Amino acid sequence: MIHLEKNSKHMIGEDLELLNFKELQCLEKKISLGARKIHSRKEKVSLERIRSLKIKIGASIAIKNLETDAATQQELPQTNLNLMYFSSSEFLRTSFSSQKEKI
Numbered sequence: 001m002i003h004l005e006k007n008s009k010h011m012i013g014e015d016l017e018l019l020n021f022k023e024l025q026c027l028e029k030k031i032s033l034g035a036r037k038i039h040s041r042k043e044k045v046s047l048e049r050i051r052s053l054k055i056k057i058g059a060s061i062a063i064k065n066l067e068t069d070a071a072t073q074q075e076l077p078q079t080n081l082n083l084m085y086f087s088s089s090e091f092l093r094t095s096f097s098s099q100k101e102k103i
Helices: 003-011 021-102
Strands: none
Touching: 003 021
């Protein structure tokens, strides 16, 4: 068996019968250090993902706010026109009614 194959099998807990106490300690130390590196990298990737999602959520909220503001701005002129229309028609009705009363 090639040295790399032996190391690979040892790293996954296979073929450990031939290792002495010192070799087992060394292997355990390597695996422990590797596990810490893996955990550290996993934590870094997770934090980056969370940060990215927070940015996306923030952007999504900002877009919704802009859309809401735009919709509100579009409704306001229409509301003002409706008020102007109703006010002017009310004004005309009142004016015609008062002129009829004078006649």
